[in-house]
Structures are given as structure tokens and as C-alpha cells.
Amino acid sequence: MFLELNEEQREIWRWAKEFADREIAPQVEEFDRKATFNHDLCKKIGQQGFFGAILPEKYGGQAIDYVAYALMTEEIARVCSSTRTLFSVQISLVEMPILKYGTEAQKEQYLPKLATGELIGCFGLTEPNAGSDAGNQQTTAVADGDHYILNGQKTWISNGSIADVAIIIAQTDKSKGHKGMVAFLVDTNTDGFSARPIAPKLGLWSSDTSELFLENVKVHKDQMLGEMGDGFKVAMYCLDQGRFSVACGGVGVMQGCLDIATNYAMERQAFDQKIGEFQQIQHMVADISCDTEAGRFLTFRAAHLKNKGVRNTRETCMAKLFCTEAAQKAAYNALQIFGGYGFSEEYPAARYYRDARVLTLYEGTSQIQRLILGQDALGIRPANGKVSPTTTFDRLCGNYPELAGVS
Numbered sequence: 170m171f172l173e174l175n176e177e178q179r180e181i182w183r184w185a186k187e188f189a190d191r192e193i194a195p196q197v198e199e200f201d202r203k204a205t206f207n208h209d210l211c212k213k214i215g216q217q218g219f220f221g222a223i224l225p226e227k228y229g230g231q232a233i234d235y236v237a238y239a240l241m242t243e244e245i246a247r248v249c250s251s252t253r254t255l256f257s258v259q260i261s262l263v264e265m266p267i268l269k270y271g272t273e274a275q276k277e278q279y280l281p282k283l284a285t286g287e288l289i290g291c292f293g294l295t296e297p298n299a300g301s302d303a304g305n306q307q308t309t310a311v312a313d314g315d316h317y318i319l320n321g322q323k324t325w326i327s328n329g330s331i332a333d334v335a336i337i338i339a340q341t342d343k344s345k346g347h348k349g350m351v352a353f354l355v356d357t358n359t360d361g362f363s364a365r366p367i368a369p370k371l372g373l374w375s376s377d378t379s380e381l382f383l384e385n386v387k388v389h390k391d392q393m394l395g396e397m398g399d400g401f402k403v404a405m406y407c408l409d410q411g412r413f414s415v416a417c418g419g420v421g422v423m424q425g426c427l428d429i430a431t432n433y434a435m436e437r438q439a440f441d442q443k444i445g446e447f448q449q450i451q452h453m454v455a456d457i458s459c460d461t462e463a464g465r466f467l468t469f470r471a472a473h474l475k476n477k478g479v480r481n482t483r484e485t486c487m488a489k490l491f492c493t494e495a496a497q498k499a500a501y502n503a504l505q506i507f508g509g510y511g512f513s514e515e516y517p518a519a520r521y522y523r524d525a526r527v528l529t530l531y532e533g534t535s536q537i538q539r540l541i542l543g544q545d546a547l548g549i550r551p552a553n554g555k556v557s558p559t560t561t562f563d564r565l566c567g568n569y570p571e572l573a574g575v576s
């Protein structure tokens with residue numbers, strides 16, 4: 170049973186924490202207020218090897234495991250959710266699907282450059298009329314000799330305007346539903362491809378969120394990611410990866426809220442004592458503290474399954490649902506502890522509160538996570554395919570050999 174970190178995981182955690190405090194934290198407020206993407210920081214993250222975290226060494230990666238990746242993601246989110254979004258999208262929504270579904274030529278072309286940040290990627294699934302209903306893709310891909318012609322619009326695409334390469338999900342034959350969908354690796358400087366940032370937004374001010382427009386974009390068939398008809402499967406795989414990193418982002422937000430709230434509570438005086446000495450403050454701090462630890466362990470469990478190469482949609486959805494909902498409460502409580510000063514942009518509580526809000530929306534709303542988990546628990550549709558539903562008893566007692574010892 171997984172309960173403690175090994176030395177390598179601890180070392181990576183320390184490394185990520187130091188980087189976040191030294192390189193990211195001092196710049197957060199400035200770029201957030203300017204609502205500007207921090208290109209220099211992005212370059213530095215690439216140079217440090219962060220973007221190559223879980224990629225194999227063969228493609229320029231660090232080949233760390235998913236628990237260590239969870240901790241890196243958490244550390245970045247602890248200081249800045251906008252930077253965490255950049256990091257997560259690059260790795261979970263772009264590199265990982267290329268690693269799983271890409272041809273060797275595609276892997277060699279893209280992965281080493283994504284690992285260093287020389288290329289930035291984005292993931293184009295959501296459309297104005299295909300959000301939660303991801304299968305309702307209106308973007309079309311029409312065969313034209315050795316090429317496909319793509320037409321359509323994508324929205325709420327993180328990294329959309331700064332990306333060099335986009336994974337675009339499209340429909341080749343609406344009558345085939347999910348089975349007509351296809352994924353392409355599209356270089357964003359291709360004729361007919363354009364992007365427009367969405368602003369102003371409630372939060373994530375220094376993260377790029379954009380609409381994408383595809384007007385007769387011509388892509389070679391060699392740019393197809395996976396096989397014809399694999400588009401929905403590729404998209405769901407991306408989300409199994411992406412939702413994990415958003416869950417880790419939620420843990421980071423909670424840890425950040427705990428840090429600022431406890432510091433403030435032990436400085437601020439009211440009624441002749443530190444406000445942290447009042448039980449009502451202690452209760453709020455206790456809730457943040459419990460949720461942070463519970464959420465972290467849910468991410469570790471999903472990470473452990475990922476390390477074993479076991480299907481983990483269920484555990485990833487659980488982690489995503491719990492950590493992102495709990496992050497809302499943590500940000501609320503942290504702001505409450507700051508009192509009136511929490512309402513001011515002069516203090517960090519307001520930014521945590523704004524930035525936390527998107528966590529229950531992007532990469533699948535909480536309602537979508539509940540839909541997947543509810544159908545799984547009821548046996549209507551097993552989230553993990555044939556291995557599910559799995560109770561903790563089944564897992565620990567080894568009724569499912571593929572999960573024996575995995576808790």
C-alpha cells in the first residue's frame with residue numbers, strides 16, 4: 170500500500186518548492202495585475218526541465234513518476250494557478266497524448282521541443298456548442314487527397330494564443346458519432362489557423378485562454394494523432410491526464426490558502442490577541458488543513474495507478490471532484506480569515522479566491538465528474554472499463570489481480 174514518499178520523490182518536491190518560491194512567487198502579482206502571460210518565466214520553466222517532467226529520457230524528459238509529478242504540479246499551483254495551468258496543459262493535454270497515440274516520427278518531431286519549452290502546445294476540444302457534451306463536435310475534417318481540410322471554432326483553450334502546436338479534435342462523419350471523430354496535430358502557423366484571447370476573465374489573469382478559428386486549415390494525414398475514428402478516445406485520454414493535474418492544482422491552491430491564512434492569523438490582532446487564538450479561526454484553518462491532506466492522498470492514489478499503467482478514470486475523477494470543490498472552500502475560508510483585507514487586491518487571498526473558481530469548471534465540471542462517478546458506483550457504466558466498479562475491499566483483498574496492492 171502506498172503511504173510514504175521515496176527519496177527521489179522528496180528530492181523533486183524540494184526542487185519544485187524552491188523553484189516556485191524563488192522564480193515564480195516574486196513575479197505573480199505583477200503579471201496577474203497586468204493580465205499578461207509571462208514569456209520569460211515560461212522559458213525558465215522549460216530550461217529547468219519542468220516541461221519534460223514525466224516524458225521518457227529518450228525524448229528529452231526527466232522520466233519522473235506520477236507521484237513526483239503531482240508534487241511538482243502542487244508546488245506550482247501553491248504560488249500561481251496561471252503558471253500551473255500552462256504547465257499542466259503542456260504536459261497532460263499535449264505531451265502525454267502524443268506519447269501514447271503518436272507515431273515515432275510525431276514523437277521525435279514534437280516531444281523533445283515540448284520538453285524544453287521550445288514549443289508550447291494547446292488542446293482544442295471545447296467548442297461554443299460542445300462543452301460538457303464533448304461528443305457533439307462541429308469542427309469538420311474533410312479528406313482531400315493526402316490531406317484533411319479542417320473548419321471550425323474552439324473556445325476556452327488554455328495556451329491557445331501562445332501555442333506552436335494544437336491538438337485539434339474534429340468530426341469526419343457526423344452519422345458515425347464518436348466513432349467519426351479524429352485528432353490532429355496542427356502547427357498553429359498553418360494558413361487559416363488563428364487565435365484570439367478571451368478577456369477579461371474572472372481569474373487566471375496571467376494565463377492565456379483563447380478562442381481558436383480554423384478556416385480551411387490543410388493538414389497532412391501524417392499529422393493525425395491515433396487512427397481514424399480515435400478522436401474521442403484521444404480526447405478522453407487527454408482528460409484522464411488533465412483532470413489529474415487539475416486535482417493536483419486544487420491541492421496546491423489549498424496549501425497556498427493554508428499558508429497565507431495561518432501566517433495572517435498569527436499576525437493580525439483583534440480584541441487584544443492574535444486572531445489565530447480564536448476558535449472560530451482555528452476551525453476554518455482545521456478544515457483547510459484536513460482537505461489539503463485528504464486531497465493530496467487522493468491524487469497520490471490516482472498517481473499510483475498511473476505509475477502502474479492501470480486504467481484510472483474513476484480515481485482521477487474522484488481526485489478532481491474532491492480537490493477542486495475543496496479548493497473553493499479553502500479559498501473562501503482563507504479570504505474570510507483576512508476579513509475586509511481579503512476583499513482587497515493588495516492581499517493574496519483575493520487572487521486565490523478568483524483563481525480557484527475555474528477548477529470546478531475546466532477539464533470537466535464537477536457535474537461531469539459526478540456523472541462519471543455516479544454511473545460507476547451504480548454499475549450503469551464502469552468508469553475504468555471492465556475492471557470497475559471496485560471497492561476498497563476488492564482492491565486491498567486482491568479480488569482484482571491487476572489492482573492487487575494498489576489502494
Ligand code: CAA
Nearest residue numbers: 295300301302303304325326327347405482531532533537
Ligand atoms: N477513456 C477511454 N475511453 C473512454 C473514456 C475514457 N476515459 N470515456 C469514455 N470512453 C469511451 C466509452 O467507452 C465509449 O466507447 P464505445 O463507444 O466503444 O462504447 C465512448 O468513449 C463514448 O463514451 P460515452 O458514451 O460515455 O460518451 P458521452 O458522449 O456520453 O460522454 C462524457 C461522456 C463523460 C460526458 C464526456 O463527454 C466528457 O467527459 N465530457 C466533458 C468534457 C470535458 O471535460 N471538457 C473539458 C475540455 S478541456 C479544457 O477544459 C480546455 C483547457 O484548455 C483546460
